[in-house]
Amino acid sequence: VGKSKVDEEVLDELEEILISSDVGVDTTLKIIRRIEERVARDKFVTTAELDGLLREEIAELLAQNKSDDVSNAFKANVKPYVIMVVGVNGVGKTTTIGKLASQFHKAGNKVILGAGDTFRAAAVDQLKLWGQRVGVTVIDHGMNSDPASVAYDTVKQAVEQEADVVIIDTAGRLHNKVNLMNELSKIKRVMQKFLPDAPHEILLVLDGSTGQNAFIQAQEFTKTTDVTALAITKLDGTAKGGVVIGISDQFKIPVKYIGVGEKIEDLQVFNKKEFVDSLFKRK
Amino acid sequence: MFENLSSKITTAMRTLKGKGRITDVNVASTVKEIRKALMDADVNYKVAKEITDRIKEEAMGQKILIAVDPGQMLVKIVHEELVKLMGSSVQAINLKPDPAIILIAGLQGSGKTTFSGKLAQYLKKSGRNVLLVACDIYRPAAIDQLKVLGEQVGVDVYAEPENKNAVEIAQNAISYGRKMGKRVIIVDTAGRLAVDEAMMNEIAAVKNAIKPSEILFVVDSMTGQDAVNTAKTFNERLNFDGVVLTKLDGDARGGAALSIRHIVDKPIKFISTGEKMDALDQFYPDRMASRILGM
Ligand SMILES: Nc1nc2c(ncn2[C@@H]2O[C@H](COP(=O)(O)OP(=O)(O)OP(=O)(O)O)[C@@H](O)[C@H]2O)c(=O)[nH]1
Ligand SMILES: Nc1nc2c(ncn2[C@@H]2O[C@H](COP(=O)(O)OP(=O)(O)OP(=O)(O)O)[C@@H](O)[C@H]2O)c(=O)[nH]1
Ligand SMILES: [K+]
Ligand SMILES: [Mg+2]
Ligand SMILES: [Mg+2]
Numbered sequence: 246v247g248k249s250k251v252d253e254e255v256l257d258e259l260e261e262i263l264i265s266s267d268v269g270v271d272t273t274l275k276i277i278r279r280i281e282e283r284v285a286r287d288k289f290v291t292t293a294e295l296d297g298l299l300r301e302e303i304a305e306l307l308a309q310n311k312s313d314d315v316s317n318a319f320k321a322n323v324k325p326y327v328i329m330v331v332g333v334n335g336v337g338k339t340t341t342i343g344k345l346a347s348q349f350h351k352a353g354n355k356v357i358l359g360a361g362d363t364f365r366a367a368a369v370d371q372l373k374l375w376g377q378r379v380g381v382t383v384i385d386h387g388m389n390s391d392p393a394s395v396a397y398d399t400v401k402q403a404v405e406q407e408a409d410v411v412i413i414d415t416a417g418r419l420h421n422k423v424n425l426m427n428e429l430s431k432i433k434r435v436m437q438k439f440l441p442d443a444p445h446e447i448l449l450v451l452d453g454s455t456g457q458n459a460f461i462q463a464q465e466f467t468k469t470t471d472v473t474a475l476a477i478t479k480l481d482g483t484a485k486g487g488v489v490i491g492i493s494d495q496f497k498i499p500v501k502y503i504g505v506g507e508k509i510e511d512l513q514v515f516n517k518k519e520f521v522d523s524l525f526k527r528k
Numbered sequence: 529m530f531e532n533l534s535s536k537i538t539t540a541m542r543t544l545k546g547k548g549r550i551t552d553v554n555v556a557s558t559v560k561e562i563r564k565a566l567m568d569a570d571v572n573y574k575v576a577k578e579i580t581d582r583i584k585e586e587a588m589g590q591k592i593l594i595a596v597d598p599g600q601m602l603v604k605i606v607h608e609e610l611v612k613l614m615g616s617s618v619q620a621i622n623l624k625p626d627p628a629i630i631l632i633a634g635l636q637g638s639g640k641t642t643f644s645g646k647l648a649q650y651l652k653k654s655g656r657n658v659l660l661v662a663c664d665i666y667r668p669a670a671i672d673q674l675k676v677l678g679e680q681v682g683v684d685v686y687a688e689p690e691n692k693n694a695v696e697i698a699q700n701a702i703s704y705g706r707k708m709g710k711r712v713i714i715v716d717t718a719g720r721l722a723v724d725e726a727m728m729n730e731i732a733a734v735k736n737a738i739k740p741s742e743i744l745f746v747v748d749s750m751t752g753q754d755a756v757n758t759a760k761t762f763n764e765r766l767n768f769d770g771v772v773l774t775k776l777d778g779d780a781r782g783g784a785a786l787s788i789r790h791i792v793d794k795p796i797k798f799i800s801t802g803e804k805m806d807a808l809d810q811f812y813p814d815r816m817a818s819r820i821l822g823m
Contacts, residue, residue, distance in 0.1 A: 267752040270564050306607065325716045333749065334775060334803070335637030343668075365668040365803065366641075367675035374668035419778040456570035456752025458780035479636060482721040484754035507636070507666065 249351035251290045255279070259299070266487035266524045276302050286420050303521050306494040314351050317501045318514045319355055319446060325403040327411040327436070327443040330428060331466055332450035334417030337478035337504050339368065341450055342412050343375030344504070350379050354409035358387035359399030361392040361432060362416040372414050378509060392416065392428065393435035398442055413444070420465030429470050446473045448501070453479040453486035463492045478504030481511070485524050505522070559584045562606055568779035572756045575790045583609055587808045598641070610817035613786060617796040617812050619770060622742045627705050628712045629738055633731055633766060634746035635758060638717030639774035641670065642715040643746055643800055645677030646808040649714050652683055659710040661701040662687040663694045663734065664718035674716055681805050693732045694718070702738050722761035730764050741766040744797065747784060749776050755784035755789045763792040771795035773811065777801040781820050
């Protein structure tokens with residue numbers, strides 16, 4: 246057996262990089278095992294070649310439902326195209342909605358936002374300010390109103406006003422709170438009374454600085470609402486958001502967007518290659 | 529995903545014992561399990577390594593070799609080590625100068641504004657005249673959010689909606705607070721990333737201008753590996769006095785608590801356990817250790 250340059254030490258270093266990026270122990274071991282197999286098979290693997298191998302292996306785990314990076318962006322292919330945004334507290338749902346609305350608006354779509362967070366202090370005001378910034382309508386029933394009826398009304402008005410895109414904000418909720426999770430199914434159900442195929446997308450927003458708990462978040466939100474896409478925020482810091490690799494692999498949900506700041510333009514379509522590059526780049 | 533570490537270790541050690549003697553190798557592989565569990569709980573990679581190396585040394589001592597149940601013994605050693613690392617439970621905040629000034633800092637969405645409201649209520653209930661200060665001039669409706677919370681808990685909120693200078697607002701708030709005879713002034717600030725130089729300079733300037741008696745660093749308990757970078761930088765810039773761990777009503781294991789304590793050696797002074805204004809508690813190191821270990 247030829248001595249390859251990829252030895253124990255290199256793999257240890259790789260382990261440290263992956264775990265420090267929140268990839269998680271299990272997914273990290275999975276990646277390393279695959280690399281080891283390749284090294285055993287191909288015999289001569291230099292550390293330079295390792296780089297390419299790694300990218301391949303991680304890219305494979307980041308299964309994008311067969312779509313490539315360019316096609317990650319949401320496409321408003323029905324009218325109105327309804328997106329419901331969910332996630333735990335403070336991850337960046339409302340901000341992501343503002344940024345998404347801006348992208349749709351700029352592309353020439355008529356956008357309507359629904360203020361479905363009627364619980365957190367000043368949540369409605371926050372969304373309304375984003376609506377003003379972008380220049381789109383926000384439907385709200387005020388604080389402490391029923392979020393399901395806000396969603397219903399928003400979809401109804403979107404149809405009446407011939408809007409192209411509807412984005413529904415929801416209150417942050419921890420996935421272990423059964424009542425709050427049931428409320429999400431209700432919001433969905435009620436909006437379907439008016440528009441049976443709505444929502445067309447359920448976007449789960451994950452905070453890029455979250456560790457392994459994001460895995461359980463994905464699991465629980467998927468269980469109650471059939472999440473169709475992920476957005477990962479706050480990647481403008483030093484956190485790497487590596488936990489999405491295992492999430493995407495296990496639940497087969499594509500990562501579609503990343504948040505890279507607090508400004509209106511700080512939302513990017515997810516690019517697999519750039520994401521993997523960032524794991525190995527030190528800031 | 530998270531199996532119960534205690535039973536896992538016990539089983540591992542029992543198997544080893546069945547095979548005959550407990551050797552260095554046996555202990556090493558069990559310690560590796562513990563390390564994995566810590567990293568699954570979001571304890572930082574390097575911190576987990578350091579802690580388990582220390583535990584290994586201790587475990588190699590005679591007592592574990594002759595223990596009736598070496599697995600349980602090892603679990604106990606790990607648990608004790610974590611409790612020790614996280615310090616004692618009651619860590620009061622400094623309310624000495626009059627008025628006492630408390631500065632709240634942390635990443636975006638960590639729970640600063642919510643905590644500010646809770647702390648205001650908590651101090652008000654202990655009989656103090658409290659003022660909340662809205663220094664987040666960036667986030668849409670940040671001032672409104674604090675005003676709503678202030679109203680809920682019955683505490684005045686100082687804000688200058690037109691002013692785009694956080695340092696000035698903070699200074700004006702302190703003068704106002706003194707004039708109004710406030711005993712405690714809680715300054716809520718905008719969320720910021722540790723790598724954002726301009727924003728880190730801003731909060732350092734706020735600190736220098738108002739000389740807080742207490743600076744609290746607010747961290748989301750779901751935070752992963754990056755907790756150490758963030759805590760380190762905030763501590764370098766602010767030399768904060770304590771940590772607030774939020775969203776513990778979730779099911780995150782909260783390994784970040786251990787990492788932060790280990791890296792900056794500052795006590796955890798409060799925990800946040802919900803969105804309501806009374807969801808505030810003191811920190812119990814033994815409960816946290818059990819939580820991290822999934823016991
Ligand atoms: N640096 C950075 N900050 C972000 C990003 N996305 C959101 N934020 C900030 O994170 C904080 C929380 O964002 P929100 O949009 O209010 O989060 P949310 O999920 O709607 O929060 P709740 O409704 O309270 O659950 C705000 O300070 C945002 O400005 C991002 O990509 N990068
Ligand atoms: N479940 C739960 N939610 C919390 C807790 N603390 C805060 N939250 C929620 O987390 C979200 C963010 O809280 P904020 O207080 O706005 O966080 P912040 O740090 O002020 O955010 P920025 O000002 O945008 O940086 C809100 O939805 C809060 O209701 C907690 O202990 N448990
Ligand atoms: K967070
Ligand atoms: Mg929101
Ligand atoms: Mg705030």
